[in-house]
């Protein structure tokens with residue numbers, strides 16, 4: 057006998073588990089199947105984000121930042137600690153506990169909302185049927201009216217530097233190192249490469265980041281990207297741009313990476329090499345292709361504006377349907393889909409998705425950069441305020457960075473906000489709201505910001521767009 061559901065969600069990451077919870081809240085009989093196994097073979101909901109992505113990386117970024125601040129900033133506050141040391145095993149145990157607490161929370165949410173949570177694999181069989189295989193290999197069949205593919209993404213494995221799980225590792229391996237490598241190489245200076253490079257650099261690894269693109273963070277406004285590069289370089293991250301990796305070989309001495317830069321072939325030896333060149337949509341084994349679900353040339357499941365695939369009754373959300381591969385985008389898609397299944401009208405604004413790089417200082421942006429706005433044909437006006445004179449940032453000993461506002465000359469509407477500075481991951485929320493509400497510079501100029509606060513720098517940047525800031529030039 058097959059168990060019958062209204063909604064079957066395959067994948068319990070940030071796209072799948074909120075889809076399942078919201079569907080159940082809306083009255084659907086819902087099951088969520090998730091295949092994730094942690095390195096110690098324990099199953100967990102939460103997908104990449106909670107187990108091997110957003111959360112563990114932020115836990116280690118926080119710990120390593122505290123080490124850095126204790127070593128370099130406490131003295132300025134008049135705090136003496138003596139030599140600062142750290143216990144990496146304890147740091148890693150805290151990271152694991154943070155993740156496990158949160159993944160356990162999903163289990164509790166499933167129970168509270170009456171979602172059936174199953175650990176194991178889901179595979180589409182057609183005609184509303186899904187094969188469920190648990191981690192012991194036992195199979196059964198489920199039947200569902202609506203089936204959601206939320207199988208996420210996986211790290212891209214480079215043929216010229218393939219993962220070996222030991223010296224050449226992916227982002228998950230990089231979050232799980234039990235020793236600080238003396239010499240660390242990172243291929244890729246994107247979000248994940250710079251975050252993980254920062255963690256280990258702060259903990260003492262001599263870190264070289266090799267990036268094929270000649271431009272640092274091309275998706276970020278270049279004034280902000282240049283400011284970021286300056287600060288990361290000052291912290292000791294050796295970021296080599298326009299450096300194309302030719303190959304990586306492991307040996308007794310470590311990993312030798314050969315790369316080409318400025319027409320010259322160079323090589324560098326590392327103890328560990330993190331390959332962080334992007335992620336690919338993951339549909340392995342889910343049976344989508346076999347069932348005729350349309351998949352594009354890059355491997356993303358094709359969906360319409362309502363997350364419907366070309367096969368009736370099958371939907372997809374999250375990393376598996378396309379960029380940006382971000383947890384908050386995945387969550388909102390999961391919730392929007394569940395609401396649509398219940399007949400509600402929901403629509404996400406893909407022009408107002410915030411992005412953050414949790415380095416120190418943090419980089420955060422939403423909407424268009426100046427370069428993108430000009431390329432899109434806008435006549436732009438911009439305002440850039442520095443965090444250097446900010447009273448709050450100074451009091452925090454974190455007065456570095458810039459906030460740049462990009463606006464449309466014709467309508468005064470804010471098109472984008474890009475910033476690097478203290479706690480910009482939190483500050484960006486106001487800019488997201490500004491874009492969501494189609495705010496003009498005038499709207500923000502007339503909005504009061506508390507003093508002293510970091511958000512005053514955003515206010516100043518807006519005022520600078522029209523040259524009327526009192527506290528900034």
Ligand code: FAD
Pocket residue numbers: 066067068069070071072089090091092093102103104105106108109110111113176177178179206207208209227228248338340341342373374375376381382383384385386
């Ligand atoms: P996933 O989280 O990948 O979840 C998919 C789930 O489906 C997995 O549990 C997988 O095991 C399961 N699955 C796959 N196939 C099957 C099957 N056949 N049957 C059952 N289950 C299956 N994003 C941010 O927004 N902020 C950040 O700070 C951030 N930091 C990151 C740091 C790192 C190091 C990495 C790698 C990623 C980070 N991300 C961050 C990206 C974020 O993790 C993803 O965008 C997010 O996890 C996507 O959610 P998802 O549900 O689509 O996919």
